[in-house]
Amino acid sequence: MTALVLDQAMRPGAVDAKTSTRPAAAAAQLAGRIAARDATVAVVGLGHVGLPLALAAAQAGFRIVGLDTDRGKVACVAAGRSPLNHVEPKVLQSLVAEGRLMAATDPGCLAEAEIVLICVPTPLGRDGTPDLGHVRAAVGTAARVMRPGGLLVLESTTWPGTTRQVVAPLLEARGWRIGEHVFLGYSPEREDPGNARFRTADIPKLVAGADDASRQLALALYGAIVARVVPVETLEIAEAAKLAENVFRAVNIALANELKLGFAAMGLDAWQVIEAAATKPFGYMPFWPGPGPGGHCIPVDPVYLAWAARAHGVAMPLLDASIAVNAAAPEHVAARVEQALGGLAARRVLLLGLGYKRNIADVRDSPALVLIEAMEARGATVGFHDPLVPEIPHTPEHPALAGRPGLAWEAAMLAGWDAALIVTDHDGVDYAALRAHVPLVVDTRNTYARRGLDASGVLGA
Template sequence: MVGVIGLGYVGLPLAMAVAHGGFGVIGFDIDPEKIVRIEAGSSYIEAVASDTLSGHVASGAFAATTDFERLGDCDVIVICVPTPLTKHRAPDLSYIVKTTEAIAATLRRGQMIVLESTTYPGTTDEVVRPILEKTGLKSATDIFLGFSPEREDPGNRNFRTASIPKIVAGDGAEASSLMQAFYGAVVEKVVPVSSTAAAEAVKITENVFRAVNIALVNELKVVYDAMGIDIWEVVDAAKTKPFGYMAFYPGPGLGGHCIPIDPFYLTWKSHEYELPTRFIELAGEINSSMPRYVVDRLAEALDMKLGRALSRCRVLVLGLAYKKNVPDIRESPSLKLIELIEARGGEAAFHDPHVQSIPATREYLCFKGRASTPLTEEMVRGFDAVLLATDHDDVDYASIAAWSPLIVDTRNVFGRMGIAADHIVKA
C-alpha cells in the first residue's frame, strides 16, 4: 500500500499514476472538502480527469482520508506538501516538519518514506531523517528514506506524471534500489542520482535556470523598450539560431509554486557556507519589479492615449492565473497588479475563464471573494483599459481589440495574432 500526503497539484496526479501502476493508494489531506470531492469521483485538478479519478475510487485502488493514523498501513509514504517562503524569504518547512511528525507517530520497520516537496539540498537528511529516527528506527537499517523531486507543469498537455523522467535518490544503497523499483513501476523513465542532496539540488537548479533566464529577458524588455525595439520580435528572430540559444519570453512577473520561491531556498542555504548567490538574488529583484514596471506603462499609456490619470480610471485585468489555461493563482503577478492599480487610486477588476472568484490567499486576503467580470461588449467598454496579464487560449481577443479603448499587452497576444492598432500597447 502506498500513501500520498498532500492531494494538490502534485499529490493527486501522483496518486493516480501510482494507482495506474498497480498499487493500492491511500491519499491523505487535511482539507475535508477534497476528500468529499474525491469520494464523489469529482476531480478539482485539471491534470486529473474525473473519469480517471472515479474509476480508481470505484475499483478500490484509491481512497482518500484525513485520518493520518492510517499511515501505519502504508509500505511507501510519499510527502507532497507545500514549501513556501516566510515574509523574509526564508524557507518555511513547517508543512514538511508536521507531516514527518505525523508519519513518525505510526512509523514501523520496513517502511519507505519519500519526500517530493521542493526544498534546499540537505533537507531530507537534516530535517526529515532526525524526526523519523527519534522513534528509535534508523534510516538505511530499519526504514528507507528517499527524495524524488516533483516535476509537474500545470497546463502542459504534452507531459503527464508518468511520462516525465523521475529523478530518484535514496539514503543508502538499499533505499536507492527500492526507490528505483518503486518509481520504475509508476513512470516511464527513472534517473537515479548519488544522494538525496544531489536530487534536491537537481530541482533547485531547474528552477534557478528558469528564474535567471526570465529575469534576463525581462531586463532586456525594459532596455529595448526604451530604445523603441520590440523584445518579442528580437526573441522570435534569435530563436531561429539552431544552437547556442533558448527562447525565454518576458511577462508581468513570475508566478506559480516553483520559480518565484524555490531559488531562494538555495540562497538561504548558501549563507551557511558564507557564499553569495548574486545571480539568484538579482533575478529575484528584476522579476519582482515587473508588476510595478507594467503598471507604470499602463499609467503612461492612459495619459498619452486617453489623456486620463490612472487614479481616475477603471482597469480590467485579463487573466488572474499565473499561467495560461490553468486555474492556479499561487504567487500570480495579477494579484500584485490589482494591488498596485488600486494603490494609485484606480479601480481594478479581473476576468479569468478558469477562476470564477478569488480564493483566500496569505498576502491578498482582502481580495477574497471578488468575482470574475463577464467578458461582454458592454462590460469591456465600461473600462478605460484592459491589462492583459495571462494569455488564456479560450478568450475572444479579436472582440476585446474591437471593444476596448486601450489595451496594455504583457504577453504579446495581439502581436502573435497579427492584430496591430494604435490603442494596443506592449508592456
Template sequence: MAAVTTQEGNSIVRRIADRTAVAGVIGLGYVGLPLAVAVGRAGFRTIGFDVDAEKPPRLARGESYIDAVSGPDLKALVESGRLRATDDFAGLAECDVIVICVPTPLTRYREPDLSFVEASTRTIARHLRDGQLVVLESTTYPGTTREVLKPILEETGLRSGVDFFLGFSPEREDPGNRDFATASIPKIVAGDGPGAAEAMEAFYGAVVDKVVPVSTLDVAEAVKITENVFRAVNIALVNELKMVFERMGIDVWEVIEAAKTKPFGYMPFYPGPGLGGHCIPIDPFYLTWKSREFEISTRFIELAGEINIAMPRYVVGRLEEALDRRLSKSLSSSRILLLGLSYKKNVADVRESPSFKLLEILESRGASIGYHDPHVPVVPPTREHGRYAGMPSVPLTADELSGYDAVLLATDHDDVDYNLIARTSRLIVDTRNIFARLGIRSDRVVKA
C-alpha cells in the first residue's frame, strides 16, 4: 500500500490542481446532476453513475431532466468529453474523487433509511484503491460518515487517512431558486484527518466559489441538519399561528407582512399545506432518531414535526367547512381540483409533496379528485404514492373549472391564470395567499 500524505506533494491534491483528477458522481438526481455539471465546468473529466439505465442515454443526447441544468450546457459538456454518464459502476476504479449523492429517506416508521448510502459505499469498496477521495453529500445524522461509510470501506484492508481519503460535504441545492446555483452556494467541507481535509478543500475549492471548512465530519453533518431543523421549526410555528389567528379572525399573512418590516430580530416564514421536498420533512427525524442513542429527547423538533404533518388534514377540514357553508355540499359529494402537485412553486419536484397527502385524504373522504400542474403533466412513479402514477394533469380552462365544486390551491406556480380561476371557480381554498398577493379580490376565496 502506498500511503497518502498531507504535504504539498500529496498526489491527489496535485491532480486536482492541474485538473488531471477524474471525478465520479453517484446518483444523477436533483443534487448529483447539477454537481456533475459544475465539476465538469471546472475542467475535470467527470463520470456520472446511476442505477437507472434510462438516464445515461438521455444525458448522452444532452437531454436534461433537472430544471437546474440546461440542455445546451449539458450537451456542450458531453460533446467536450468532460462529462459522461453510465450505469456501469466498474468505472469507479478510474475515478480519483467519488461523490455520493443518493437519497436518504425515512422508513415507514420514520427512522433513517441508509440503504442507498450503504449500497453505494459497498459498490465503491469493490473498486477502492490507494489515493482516492470518497465523499458523502447525502443529508444524514451526525456520525454517519464515520460510523457507516468508514467501516465498510476499511473492510477492504485500506485505511482512511492512510490509504484513501474520506470526507463529507452537505448538499445545499434549492430547486427553482434562480439566484443561486451549485457553484455559487458556499460549500461546507470536512475530512477524516488532515489529509482528507486538504483534499476536500482542494477539490471543492476548484468547483465552487467559496469553501467553508469545519473541524470534523460530524460537525459538517450537523450543519445541514441544523439548517433544515431551523426551517422546519419556524414553519411549524407559523402554521400553528395560522390556526390560532384564524380562530381569532386574524389574517396570518397580513401579520407576517407587517412583522417583517422590523429590520432586526425577525425573519419571515410562511405557512402552507404541509412540508415537501427531500430535506425539511425528513432531516429533522434523522436527528431525533440519533439523539435517542444519547438518551436525549428532542421534544421541540418532534412537536414541530407533528404540527407540519397535521397541516394537510387541517387544510382539508377548512375545505370541508367552506363547501358546507358556501355551497351546502358535503366533501364526499364534491369534485375537487387540486392546483399544484410539486412541493414548491415553479419546479417539477414532487418529492415528499404534501399534495399527495391531500389527494389521499380527499380520496379517502369520498371526493372526486383531479389535479392541474403546469410543471407535472403526469404523476411520476414514487415510492409511497405509486397508485397515482400516470394520472394526468387536467387542462386549466373555463369549461374544465366549471366541472369542479372547489379548487384547492396547494402550490402557487407563477405560470397559472389565477384571474381565470377567480372568475370561473365556485369556491377556492388558497393555502399560499396567492390571490391576495396578486391583488385578485374575490368572495369565492377562502384562506387555509
C-alpha cells in the first residue's frame, strides 16, 4: 500500500495534471487535509442519499458544498430547510447558519472542493435497462471543474464495473491518470430513510478504491464520517455487494408476496404464519408481504444486476422471477378490492398512504400510483389521503397523475366511499375512525393487527 506522508509544502492545485511526478505527494497532501478536516467536500445530488451524507460529513467537521440540478431543493437547503420529511431540519439549519453547509446549482462550486461525492440517481431507462445518464452528467461536470489532486467517490448504486468503465474514463479524458492526478473510489450508500435506529454515521460503510492510494484516501475520508469503514478489495466487489444486499431484500419480499397468495388460498393469514416462523432464533429472517415494493432501490436494483449478468452471458432466473412477482403485487391488490366490491365500475375508493414506505413522503415507484391507475382503468373513482404527500408529484411512469391533490383528514372526508384501501400505513392516520366510517377496509399492511386495533370486517390483501 502507498504510504501517505504528509507534505505540508504542497497546496491544493499544486499537482500538474500533465507532468506530475509527485503523485504520492498529492495523496499525502489530501490525506493531511482530510485528517485536519481542512478539505472541502462536495456532495453532488442532495437527495435521499446525498443530503444525510452531507449532514454527516459536515457534522464530522468538513465544510460541505452541495450541488444539485433541482433549483427548488437547492433553495430549500440554502434557506436551512429540509426538502425531505424524514431529515430533521434542526441540524441542517445550524450547519447552514454556521456556513458549514452550502447548496448551489452552479457547478462552479465544485472548484472549491478537494473531494467530490456523487450521489445521483441510477434509474432504469425507457427500455427498462440501466440509465447512467445522471452519473455520466455529474461525473462529467466534476471532471471539468475539479482541481487535480482531488478524490472523487461514486456512491450511487450501480452494476459492477461502472466506476472503472464509465467513471474513470471521464476523469482520464482530462488527461489525468487515476491514482496520480486524481483519486477514485466507490462507496455504496446504505441509507434507510426514516430509520431512527441506524443513521448515516452509525452504518458500516464499504469503501473501495481504483488503486491503493485512492482506497486509502477514501478510507480516511469515510473513517472520519462514519463509525466503521469496511475496506473492500476492488471497486467491483463493493458495487456488487450493494446489489447483493438489495436483491436479497427484493427476492425475500417477492417470496413474502408469493407466500401471501399461496397461504390466502389455503385460508391462512401470511402475517400470522410469518410471525410464527420468525420465532425461530436462527436461519430465518422475516420479510413481510405488501402491495409491492417501491422507492429508488428495490424495484430497480435487481434489474441492474440481472442486466449485468446477461451482458456476461448468464441468466438470473430467480431475480427475473422476483422482479415479476413484485411487479404483479399491486394488480393482486386491485383484484382483491374489485372482488370484494363485486366490481369497480362507478365505485368510490379512498386510498391511504401514497409514499412507498411508512412515514416517508417518497412516491418514486410507489405501488399506490399503480393502484390508482389500475382501479380507475376499471371505472372506479379514487381519492387519496397521505399526511406527508399533499399532492402527487410528477413521476416519469405516471405523468397523468401529477398535480392531483390529496384529501385533508377530517370527519366529513370519510363519508361517501365504498371502500378504503390502505397501501402504506403512515402514523398520524386514525385507522379506527376509518374502519368505523367506511363500509369496507382493505389492508395491505396488516395495519390493524400491528397497531392492536379492532380488525373486524377488515380484509387483508
